[in-house]
Amino acid sequence: MSRQSWTRQSWSGLVSFARAPPLRCWGDDEDVAYDVAVIGAPFDTATSYRPGTRFGPNGIRQGSRRLGIERINVPLKTRISDHIDVVDCGDVPMVYTDNKVALRQLELANKDLLKRGVSRAATTSTKSIALDGKFHPRVLTLGGDHTITLPLLRGVYDIYGPVSVIHFDSHLDTWKPHNVSGGPWLPDEEIPVSHGSYFWYAAQEGLLAPNQANIHVGIRGGLNGWEDYDNDADVGFHISHAWDIEEVGYKGIVERIREVVGENPVYITLDIDVVDPGMAPATGTPEIGGFSTREMKKILHGLDGLKIVGADIVEVAPPYDTQDEITSIAAANFAFEILTLMAKTPLTS
Template sequence: MMVKSILSTLFFTALVLAHGDHNAQSPIQGPHQSLWYKAFNKIPGDGGTQADSVFSGISTFGRLPYFPCLASDEEQYDIAFMGAPFDTGTSYRPGARFGPSGIRQGSRRLNLYGGYNVPLDANPFNSWAKVLDCGDIPVTSYDNAYAIRQIEEGHNALLTRSPFTNAKEKGFSKAGLTLPRIITLGGDHTITLPLLRSVTAAYGPISVIHFDSHLDTWRPRVFGGAPTAQAAINHGTYFYHAHAEGLLANDSNIHAGIRTTLSGLSDYDNDGYCGFEIVEAREIDTIGTAGIIKKIRERVGKKPVYLSIDIDTLDPAYAPATGTPETGGWSTRELRTIVRGLEGLNFVAADIVEVAPAYDTNAELTTMAAADTLFEVMTIMVKRGPMSLDWKEGERGD
């Protein structure tokens, strides 16, 4: 009876798969040679490999192949996930150093049924792009200045390698090369400063789409008091420094999801000084997701774009595990809808930050929300194609 039950289950599963995506659907392969066949040797089988269950095996983002890219350059990639476990620039709750591992844990089910993104009509796990999880940058927790340097150099080492696809095609980096794209798992939001330094070294001043409940353009003397040069760089001031260092493309940057309290309306003046337009979180009640998407797309146009997503863009009901939660935020569905609406933009790199798993629920609400949002970002990058394609001379915009 047991054998008949197993055979019935396998037959039913085969029927379901047969009516799925005929072009892409295939079982996830794994490293375990013929374990199913050996355990049930009376059941006909092809003696193939047996994949890990979704709850077993080593955690990588979306169960992607892992390669220690900072230890070896033997593997090429088109998109790489990289962790930056840093949280000593936060002003409230620490814990985002565990964000990269938490997000990977929250991403386990992304590829369970084959990884097809239905709204975007694409499968980022089964496409032209070679995608890897490159592990984490080794970041010290004892010296912020040195940690920031480690993040910048680690990111730039991955960003400036030849991609797996179209490596010899002309691209729109400053050197005229096609480069891979890096998606960084944070880490508190301080990490965006060294990441922007890396991206700007490769592309020149960059336009930024910033999802957050906070402005993060505070002057150091206002946010943190700036008793030392090291203390002046934190998760509330990094955009101030990015502007001062010439990393940002002027008048093409935008915040979305803002709802923080301020010392006064003059705080917005500094935000404009750093080249940002603001979309308040509450605007979703009047212009909807479509209106927010329209504002963002009009602001950045066809320029190279860096995407930075603070998980506190979401309301704490959807993402409680974050360093500085603010009520009145968007739902996970709304954020994913808005991100999907940015399809076609020229994202050269991205990050998601401020995921602090220790404050999450047992249901892993925050880490799953972060992983699912990056699933949208990853799909958009794949649909856009290699960075060498569909780019016209003279449209760099810097």
């Protein structure tokens, strides 16, 4: 692939994620092949507390300026560009006037990328884990509030079937939509999807791996009632609490994740609020007592070898960030770690 980034310097030029070449993936460049597309989903109109994640994609890109796909990830001993071609497709147009329309826009944009071929992995003689046996690009999405995971999972499902979800978050996000009141005028069932209920829809649609092969990691939010945990198990998740790390360490957390997902294809969705607000304050629904960025990196490194078919980093709301961009930098680094894991493990069967 001949396209170059805008600049090789971290402090100048137009910004793309980790200096990946920018492409017009849904326009003039739609015939250019790559292995991983980074896309932005600027969406914050289904959040329950403080909005601002429509600025997340560009915030995370700004936070990634000192990262580079051509630089070595030292703990993982990997240079991403040695293995895969990564591009930054920019942001998907998402309307701010109607969530249903906005999420549909993201669903179509994502599916459009996923159905294409790849640049490098295709040259191997091995078979892909995709249902059609072919290699397809992987998409790493920069959110956006967490609702965006629902349309993204629909795309992944079409290519790979149901996937095991590893969900880093302080909240369950499996709530029934009608836990929010419709008021005296509307039946509660008319309440649409939000950033707290998208997994409930995903389960209804059969997008999640069966037999409870999905896991939340870092959970510590409050509940409406203990029945929320029963509902969560029905949706298909195991729960690893944030405080578990005191007892079992990061190795114990990793062991539990790997036990739950087994050999399944994996989708990683990372809500930045999994990290303690002391290290990642700029998010919609902060909860104290979270992981440190160092702990998160160790846990992500423990996922080395899993077949990651897609990922998103969500709930980064730069308007609440510190002047030194602490949250955006954390989010960009986690995206970079996941990208490195993708580079290391091809989706071969």
